[in-house]
Amino acid sequence: MPKAAASRSGKPIKRRTKKDPNAPKRGLSAYMFFANEQRENVREENPGITFGQVGKLLGERWKALNEKQRAPYESKAAADKKRYEDEKAAYNAQEEEESS
DNA sequence: TGAGTGATTGTTCAT
DNA sequence: ATGAACAATCACTCA
Numbered sequence: 784m785p786k787a788a789a790s791r792s793g794k795p796i797k798r799r800t801k802k803d804p805n806a807p808k809r810g811l812s813a814y815m816f817f818a819n820e821q822r823e824n825v826r827e828e829n830p831g832i833t834f835g836q837v838g839k840l841l842g843e844r845w846k847a848l849n850e851k852q853r854a855p856y857e858s859k860a861a862a863d864k865k866r867y868e869d870e871k872a873a874y875n876a877q878e879e880e881e882s883s
Numbered sequence: 884t885g886a887g888t889g890a891t892t893g894t895t896c897a898t
Numbered sequence: 899a900t901g902a903a904c905a906a907t908c909a910c911t912c913a
Contacts, residue, residue: 825895
């Protein structure tokens, strides 16, 4: 069976803000792009619903989409990830420079 | 070499 | 300003 079943190990992941000096932030996630577009549509159809509703509703329909529908989001996620590769590379070089 | 770990991303909402 | 559900991620680090 898979190691990480649902999300990861099963820990209530806690949100943590910055932590490193030049933290080479990772790439966004498909959900981030999806939420970017859905937030307008979801909130537009539910003018007045609170984060509790939107947040959950958003996640539900996020998977409700077909692979093709998530494709454009995953596509951006992959592109964003590459973006992270750049900062991570710069973070590596910069780190060395500063270290020196 | 392989494993998993943590860190991060963005929305909305409230305080 | 931040955190919290919602979901994905996935590159990094370590022995």
